[in-house]
Amino acid sequence: MENLQIAIEKARASREEHTTQSLATSPLSVEHSWHSFPELAIDPAMLIAKRITTQKSNAQSSHYDMLRTRIRDQAKKNDWRRIAIVSAGPQVGKTTTLANLAFSFARLPYYKTMVFDFDLRRPSLQHLIGHNPSTQIDDVVAGKTPIEAHCRRIGDNLAFSLNAQHVANSAELLQSDGMSDFLSGVQETYDPELMLFDTPPLLAADDTRGFLSNVDAALLIVEAERTPIDQIDVVEQQLSELTNVLGVVLNKCNYPDPTSSANYAYY
Structure with missing residues (x-):
């Protein structure tokens, strides 16, 4: 926590002085800090039951793996490290897509990914991961709770910041x-290497609109046959005014299973 507080003070001083100087970090200190997060044991069967299929490479993970590769390539090309996962409205599979992407990225060697549940009005990522956190991100940002007591690490490459309850004044935070x-x-x-943020639906409140100045790009999730085309156009236009638009993902789409003409798979 001491290293993070020092870094926050440097960031605050840098902002106040309007400077953009980058600060080098020792690889050894980074590794030590990373492993200060308690490791979280995950039940693979529970993840699969909740449509999180990317812990291992398989036929069900292939679509997310392709999306992962495209995100990684664009992030590397443009030097992007912070990606917001955005939707126009609720119940489009935004959080499920984020969780699958997170575990897909975790399979990349030496590629560290941090995931933040910033859908603070209705946090739900903890239900997919199967962890009931006892701390909240607002207390971490305020310095009341050490980040090591809040984040949980899965393996060597993936860490989650989760919330169990809604956060008051989420937009202001x-x-x-x-x-x-x-x-x-x-x-x-x-x-x-990458920070992924689960954000509230863009059209539901001003939380996401106000937060997007903190990210490098946004990935828009839409629901097949339910998200109206004109709504997609409006949201994409709004996103382009606030940050870079990484792309649009069509979710909940039925497609023919190549191994059987009679079966369909969900992704």
């Missing part, structure tokens, strides 16, 4: 200078 300093401190201290 996500838009605050404190949040900006916190993310800069996390990036310096833990040096993840």
Whole structure:
């Protein structure tokens, strides 16, 4: 926590001085900081029951793996490290897509990914992961709770920041200078190759709109046969005014199983 607090203070001083100087971090200190997160044991059967199919490479993970590769390539090409996962409305599979992407990235050697549940009005990522956190991100940002007591690590490459309850004044928190300093401190201290953020539906509240200045790009998730085309156009236009649009993912789409003309698979 001390290293993170130092990094946050540096980020705050840098913001106040309007500087953009990057601060080098020792690989050994990064590895030590990363492994300060308690490791979380995951039940593979529970993940599969909740449509999280990417812990291992298989036929069900292939679509997410292709999406992972495209994200990684674009992130490397553009030097992007912070990606928001966004939807127009609720119940489109945004959080499930994020969780599958997270475990897919975790299979890349030496590629560290941090995932933050910033859908603070209705946090749900903890239900998919199967962990009931006892701490909240607002207390971490405020310095009341050490980040090591909040985040959980799965394996060597993946860490989650989860919330069990809604956060009051979530829009104000996500838009605050404190949040900006916190993310800069996390990036310096833990040096993840990628930070993924689950955000509230863009059209439901101003949380996501205010937060997008903190990310490098956004990935829009839409639901096949339910998300209207004109709504997609409106949201994509709004996103383009706030950050880079990484792409649009068509979710909940039935497609023919190549191994059988009679069966269909869900992804």
